[in-house]
Amino acid sequence: MKKQTFLIFLIFSMTTCRTSCFTNKQVLEISSPNNNIQAKFLLSPEGQPGYSVRYIDKLVIDDSYFGFDFKTVPSMENGFIITQHKKRNFSETWETILGEQRIVENSYNELKIELMESDHLKRQMNIVFRVYDDGLGFRFEFPDQENLKDVVIMDENTEFNLTGDHTTWWIPGDWDSYEHLYNTTKLSEIDAISKRNHSSLAQTYIPENAVNTPVTLKTDDGLYISFHEANLTNFSGITLKVNTETYSFTSELVGSADGSKVKISTPFVTPWRTIQIAEKAGDLIESHLIVNLNEPNRLKDTGWIKPMKYVGIWWEMHIGKSTWDMASGRHGATTENAKKYIDFAADNNIDGVLIEGWNTGWEKWIGFDDREGVFDFITPYEDYDLDEVVRYAKAKDVKIIMHHETSAAPRTYEAQLDTAFALCKMYDINAVKTGYVGKIIPKGEYHHGQWMVNHYQKVLEKAADYEIMVNIHEPIKDTGIRRTYPNMISREGLRGQEFNAWSEGGNPPEHLTIVPFTRMLAGPIDFTPGIFDIKLADYKPNNQINTTLAHQLALYVVVYSPIQMAADLPENYVEHLAFQFIRDVGLNWEESHVLDGEIGDFVVLARKERETDNWFIGAVTDENDRNIEIDFEFLDDGKQYVATIYADAKNAHWNKNPTAIDIYKRNVNKNDRLLLKLAEGGGAAISLRPAD
Ligand code: NOJ
Numbered sequence: 001m002k003k004q005t006f007l008i009f010l011i012f013s014m015t016t017c018r019t020s021c022f023t024n025k026q027v028l029e030i031s032s033p034n035n036n037i038q039a040k041f042l043l044s045p046e047g048q049p050g051y052s053v054r055y056i057d058k059l060v061i062d063d064s065y066f067g068f069d070f071k072t073v074p075s076m077e078n079g080f081i082i083t084q085h086k087k088r089n090f091s092e093t094w095e096t097i098l099g100e101q102r103i104v105e106n107s108y109n110e111l112k113i114e115l116m117e118s119d120h121l122k123r124q125m126n127i128v129f130r131v132y133d134d135g136l137g138f139r140f141e142f143p144d145q146e147n148l149k150d151v152v153i154m155d156e157n158t159e160f161n162l163t164g165d166h167t168t169w170w171i172p173g174d175w176d177s178y179e180h181l182y183n184t185t186k187l188s189e190i191d192a193i194s195k196r197n198h199s200s201l202a203q204t205y206i207p208e209n210a211v212n213t214p215v216t217l218k219t220d221d222g223l224y225i226s227f228h229e230a231n232l233t234n235f236s237g238i239t240l241k242v243n244t245e246t247y248s249f250t251s252e253l254v255g256s257a258d259g260s261k262v263k264i265s266t267p268f269v270t271p272w273r274t275i276q277i278a279e280k281a282g283d284l285i286e287s288h289l290i291v292n293l294n295e296p297n298r299l300k301d302t303g304w305i306k307p308m309k310y311v312g313i314w315w316e317m318h319i320g321k322s323t324w325d326m327a328s329g330r331h332g333a334t335t336e337n338a339k340k341y342i343d344f345a346a347d348n349n350i351d352g353v354l355i356e357g358w359n360t361g362w363e364k365w366i367g368f369d370d371r372e373g374v375f376d377f378i379t380p381y382e383d384y385d386l387d388e389v390v391r392y393a394k395a396k397d398v399k400i401i402m403h404h405e406t407s408a409a410p411r412t413y414e415a416q417l418d419t420a421f422a423l424c425k426m427y428d429i430n431a432v433k434t435g436y437v438g439k440i441i442p443k444g445e446y447h448h449g450q451w452m453v454n455h456y457q458k459v460l461e462k463a464a465d466y467e468i469m470v471n472i473h474e475p476i477k478d479t480g481i482r483r484t485y486p487n488m489i490s491r492e493g494l495r496g497q498e499f500n501a502w503s504e505g506g507n508p509p510e511h512l513t514i515v516p517f518t519r520m521l522a523g524p525i526d527f528t529p530g531i532f533d534i535k536l537a538d539y540k541p542n543n544q545i546n547t548t549l550a551h552q553l554a555l556y557v558v559v560y561s562p563i564q565m566a567a568d569l570p571e572n573y574v575e576h577l578a579f580q581f582i583r584d585v586g587l588n589w590e591e592s593h594v595l596d597g598e599i600g601d602f603v604v605l606a607r608k609e610r611e612t613d614n615w616f617i618g619a620v621t622d623e624n625d626r627n628i629e630i631d632f633e634f635l636d637d638g639k640q641y642v643a644t645i646y647a648d649a650k651n652a653h654w655n656k657n658p659t660a661i662d663i664y665k666r667n668v669n670k671n672d673r674l675l676l677k678l679a680e681g682g683g684a685a686i687s688l689r690p691a692d
Pocket residue numbers: 314356405435437473474492496498
C-alpha cells in the first residue's frame with residue numbers, strides 16, 4: 001500500500017463544538033475518482049472518530065460519529081489518536097459468472113485511518129473508507145492486539161445524520177423477516193412499531209423504530225441516497241434505528257439469545273456500511289457498489305454454475321390446489337405430477353423443475369413449536385419415486401431443483417447437510433432451494449443475527465463443495481456475497497409473489513415499482529413472476545394478483561435473477577401466446593440499462609442477453625396508467641431488430657381487465673422510438689432479435 005503524505009486540517013471551531021468549547025477537530029479527506037463524492041474522516045476534540053459526506057456542493061451526511069459497546073470491557077468511542085493514515089487508488093474490471101452486467105468496473109479511492117486509544121488500554125481500531133463514483137463504503141478493522149482478544153459486541157453506534165426530512169422508502173427493521181410491504185413516508189414519519197403483529201408473517205420481531213436495508217431516500221433537491229451493507233460475514237445484520245426529530249439513523253445490530261450482538265475475536269473486520277448516492281433513481285440500480293465491496297470469486301471451478309428458468313410444483317400449493325403434505329390426500333409432489341411438469345418444461349425451453357413437498361415431515365411444518373428433527377432431507381414420501389423422477393427428467397434433458405425447507409430449525413439441517421447434498425450429487429442435481437419459515441430454533445436467535453449469518457454461510461460453502469447452487473427463501477439479506485461464492489444464485493428476502501395467493505390484500509400494484517430501487521440494490525431476487533391466471537377464480541376467489549398480465553411478463557426483465565420461475569400452473573400457459581415471452585427471455589446479461597424510472601411510480605429496464613444479440617425490455621407502472629417512450633438508442637449500431645411487443649391492451653386494468661394484452665411485431669433499429677401506454681397496474685415486455 002502506497003503511503004502518501006496527507007493534509008490534516010485542524011478546524012478551530014467556536015460555535016459547533018460538541019461537549020467542550022474551543023477545541024479542535026481533525027479532518028482527513030478522500031474523494032471519488034470523478035471527485036463528485038467527498039468523504040471526510042473526522043476526529044472530534046474528544047478523540048471520537050466520525051465522518052461526513054458531500055455530493056458536489058450538497059452535504060449528504062452531516063458530522064456523524066462511531067462507537068462500539070462491549071459486554072465486559074469499556075466502550076471504544078472516545079480518546080483515540082490517529083497513529084497513521086494511508087491512501088491508495090484502485091481500479092480493475094472483473095467478469096461476473098452470472099450477473100446484470102458481464103464486465104464490472106471496480107474503481108475507488110481508499111483512505112485507511114489507524115487509531116489508538118491514547119489512555120491506558122491503548123486499543124486499536126482502523127477505519128477504511130472506499131469512495132466510488134456511485135457511493136462509498138466504510139468498515140472497521142480490529143487488529144490483533146494485547147488488550148482486545150475475544151469480544152462480545154453489545155452495540156455498534158454508527159450514525160448516519162441526514163440533512164433533511166427526506167422521502168423514504170422503507171420496511172420495518174424486522175430481525176426475522178424482510179417480507180413486509182414498502183412504506184413511502186417522510187423520514188420523520190417512519191413508524192416501524194406500527195407494523196408489528198403482521199397477520200401474514202410466520203416470523204417477525206420488530207424491537208425498535210428501525211428500518212431494514214437497503215433503505216432508499218430522496219432529498220427535496222432530488223438526490224437519491226440508499227443505505228445498506230456489503231460482505232456480511234461472521235457478524236450480525238445491521239438495522240437502522242430512526243431518530244424522527246434529528247433526521248438521522250443509528251446502527252442497531254440484530255441481537256441474539258443472550259442479548260449480545262456479535263461474538264468475535266480479533267483480528268476481525270466488520271461488514272462495509274454502504275451509502276449509494278445518485279442523481280437519477282435508475283443509477284442506483286446500475287450501481288455495482290455492493291458486489292464490488294465483496295471479495296473476488298473463491299470457487300476454482302465454476303463451469304457448473306448456470307442460469308436457469310424453472311417451473312415447479314409450487315404455486316398449486318400456495319393457491320390450495322394441492323398440499324405439501326401427503327396426509328391431506330391432495331399431495332402435490334407425486335411422481336405423476338412431477339412428470340407432468342417435466343413434460344411441460346421439456347416442451348417449452350424451461351431448464352428445470354422444482355418439486356416442493358417431496359420429503360417427509362410436512363405434516364408438522366407450520367404452527368408447530370417443536371420443529372427440531374421434523375424434516376428429513378433424504379426420505380421421499382411414498383407416492384414420490386425420486387429415482388424415477390430423476391430418470392425421467394434426465395431422459396428429457398430437464399434438471400430437477402431440490403427443495404430443503406428447514407422450517408427454521410438450522411441445527412436439524414446442519415446435521416443432515418452432507419447426506420442431503422450427497423444425495424443431490426448422486427442424482428446430478430445441482431440446484432437447491434432452501435427455506436426457513438418460522439421462528440428460529442433455538443429460541444432467541446433471529447434470521448438476521450450473527451448465529452444465522454454463520455449458518456447461511458456454512459450451507460453456501462458446503463453447497464459449493466458439492467457443486468450445488470443455492471436459492472434461499474427466508475434468507476439472510478443479500479450483501480453481495482455472490483461475488484465470492486457465485487453458487488449463491490438467488491434468494492427471496494422480500495414480499496414475493498406468494499403473498500398474492502394467500503395474504504390479505506396481496507401486493508399492491510406499486511410493489512414492483514419500489515422493489516427495484518430498494519431490495520434489488522442488494523442483489524438477485526427469486527420473486528417468482530409470471531402468473532397468468534390473475535383472478536385465481538377457481539382456487540382463491542378472494543385473492544388475486546394486483547397487476548396486469550403484461551406487468552407479470554415485464555418482471556422477467558425488471559427483477560434481476562439468473563434463476564427465474566415461470567410460476568403459474570402449466571395449464572395456464574399452454575396455448576397462451578404471451579407465454580412465448582417467458583420461453584424467450586434471457587437470464588444472464590451482457591449489460592443492463594435503466595431507461596427511465598421513479599421510485600414507487602414506474603421503471604423501464606433494457607438488458608442484453610449474453611452470448612446472443614438479443615435484447616429484452618421490461619416496464620412496469622404502479623396503480624396509475626402512464627405513457628412511456630422507449631428510445632432504442634441503446635441497440636447495437638447498424639443492426640435491424642424484430643421486436644415482439646407484449647403490451648397492455650387499450651382497456652386493460654389490473655383489477656377490471658388484467659389479462660387484456662396486445663402482442664405485435666415491429667422492425668426497429670437504434671434510431672427508432674416507441675410509444676407505449678401502460679395501464680393502471682400495467683406494464684410492457686419486449687423481446688428484440690436481430691433480423692436475419
Ligand atoms: C416459503 C417460501 O417462500 C415458499 O416459496 C415455499 O413454497 C414455502 N415457504 C414452503 O417451503
